[in-house]
Amino acid sequence: MINTVIFDMDGLLIDSEPLWGIAMREVFATVGVELSAELTSLTTGLRTVEVVDYWHDHFKWNNKSKEQVTTEIIDAVTAKIVAQGSVMDGLHYILEYFRGKDYKLGLASSSPMRLIQAAINHFDIQPYFHAVSSAEFESHGKPHPAVYLACASALNSNPLNCLAFEDSVTGMIAGKAARMKVAVVPEAHNRNDKRYALADLKLDSLRDFTDAHLAQF
Numbered sequence: 001m002i003n004t005v006i007f008d009m010d011g012l013l014i015d016s017e018p019l020w021g022i023a024m025r026e027v028f029a030t031v032g033v034e035l036s037a038e039l040t041s042l043t044t045g046l047r048t049v050e051v052v053d054y055w056h057d058h059f060k061w062n063n064k065s066k067e068q069v070t071t072e073i074i075d076a077v078t079a080k081i082v083a084q085g086s087v088m089d090g091l092h093y094i095l096e097y098f099r100g101k102d103y104k105l106g107l108a109s110s111s112p113m114r115l116i117q118a119a120i121n122h123f124d125i126q127p128y129f130h131a132v133s134s135a136e137f138e139s140h141g142k143p144h145p146a147v148y149l150a151c152a153s154a155l156n157s158n159p160l161n162c163l164a165f166e167d168s169v170t171g172m173i174a175g176k177a178a179r180m181k182v183a184v185v186p187e188a189h190n191r192n193d194k195r196y197a198l199a200d201l202k203l204d205s206l207r208d209f210t211d212a213h214l215a216q217f
Contacts, residue, residue, distance in 0.1 A: 002181065002217045004157035005098045006106040006148060011167040012185060012206075013107075014119055015086045016077070017044065023076035024051065027069055031061035045170030047110045047141035048073055078115045082122050088185075090206030094165070095128045097209065106131040108151040108164070110141050110171075131155045143170045145178035152178070163217060165206070169195045181217050183209070 011017040021040045028035050033055060043051040052070045064072075098105055105128055109116050113134040120126040131154035138146035152159045164175030164182045169190075175182040176198055183201040186193065196202050201213055 002103075002161055002163045002214070004104040004106065004152065004155055004162040005165065006108050006151050006155075006162055006175075006180070007165045008167060008171045009107055009109040009116060009119065010111060011044070011088075011187065012165055012171075013088055013091050013125070014081065014123065015088050016081050016119070017167075017187070019080040019085060020077050023073055023080055027072045027076055028055065030072075031059075031064050031069060033059045033061060045110060045142050045168040047135050048112065049136075050141055074112055074115055078118050081115070081119050085119070085122070087123055088206060090208070091123075091125070094206040094209055095125060099128060104130050104155045104157055106133065106151040106155050106157075108133045108135075108147045110135045110147070112136045142168075143173035143177065145174050148174055148178035148180060152180075166199075169193060172196065172199050183213070 007013055010020065021037060024040055025035050043054055048070050052066050052073070056066050095105070107116065107120070107129050111134060113136060116132060116134055131151055133147050133151035133154060135141040135147040138150060140146050148164060149159060152162050159179045162180040164180045166172045166175055166182060166184050167186055172182050172184050181200045183203060184196050184199040185203045185206055186196060201216065203209060
C-alpha cells in the first residue's frame, strides 16, 4: 500500500530544464564547446558532474578544469532559477493533494543540494517535504536507484510502499529500479517516447492526478 510519495524536481515540480540547457550552453561555450539544444537533451537527468565528464570525454578542453566548469554551471542555473524560474502546472495541487492525505513526502533530485535548497526555498515549497535527497551524495546518479533509496530510508519508508513522480526516462528507470511505483509527467515533445511504457502511470500534468489514479496503486 502506498504511504509515501517522492518527487523529482527539475522538469517535474520546477520548470528549470530550459534554464539548465541555457546555462550549460553558456558555460560550455567558454571552453569552446558549442552544444545544440538537441545535444544538451542527451544528458537530461544526469548529475552535473556526470554531464561535464560526458562532454569532456568528447571535446577534451583544457583551459578550465572539469570542477570549475561544474561549479560555474551550478552557479548559473541557481541564479537563473531564482531570477526567472517558474513552477510546473499542478505543483501546489499535487503537494496539497498528498499532504491532505497525510502521506510522507520526499524530494529526490540529481541536482546538487545547494541548488535544490535555493529552488525550494525560493518557491516556498520546502515545508511540504519530510526529506530531501540529492544524488550528489550517492555513488551513482540516476538511472541508478541510489537517490530514491536514500530518500525512502530518510523517510523510514519501504520502497515498495513508495510512489515516485518523474518527468524523464532516466528518472523513471531510477524509480523502477528502486522497486517503487512510478508516475511520469513527460514534457510535451517527449510524451510519445515508447520507453514510458515502463511507467505505472503517464500524465500530461500533475494536476491530472486523481483519487482514481491513486486507487490503482
